[in-house]
């Protein structure tokens with residue numbers, strides 16, 4: 597650790613890394629438990645693995661260890677109230693629909709799928725690695741649902757929506773002379 601680095605500085609630096617926002621969902625004997633998380637990443641293509649980092653103090657931490665099956669719901673642009681709702685340490689989530697408009701379907705295994713999310717990943721826990729005050733939960737992705745739409749983003753502790761595409765060199769120069777034909781480097785334009 598760098599001497600003198602304050603947690604607030606670390607947090608500020610990490611806040612520069614723009615992310616999407618997810619809700620981790622777990623079935624608790626018929627009740628839906630959800631937690632807002634952005635420490636989520638793709639890990640492996642073979643097998644298909646993702647990770648999510650969960651604070652030891654979060655109730656979700658115990659639930660993931662106990663249930664070993666969970667959903668990752670990638671939020672759409674209009675779902676900020678759902679992110680805020682599931683970031684609050686409330687005792688139950690009985691009023692999720694009235695307060696945040698969160699409604700759920702169920703997978704065949706009973707895992708809750710959030711209505712209107714941009715994507716859903718059905719996850720089975722593979723391993724859990726302790727890392728400081730968090731645990732890295734690594735899970736195999738058994739199924740996905742993908743929908744059209746724009747994502748909710750989180751950047752410097754603020755919710756954002758996606759902006760314009762940043763043009764690459766090729767786009768700046770205009771269209772390639774012959775679309776879809778192999779160029780001098782043997783690369784094919786797509």
Ligand SMILES: Cc1cc2nc3c(=O)[nH]c(=O)nc-3n(C[C@H](O)[C@H](O)[C@H](O)COP(=O)(O)O)c2cc1C
Pocket residue numbers: 617630631632633634635636649650651653654655656657679682683684685686750
């Ligand atoms: C945008 C955002 C992202 C968050 N990401 C995480 C995360 O990746 N891991 C985590 O443990 N907590 C994260 N949190 C905090 C949890 O959502 C919060 O502590 C929640 O109350 C825990 O719920 P639980 O105790 O019901 O599990 C995040 C909060 C926000 C607003």
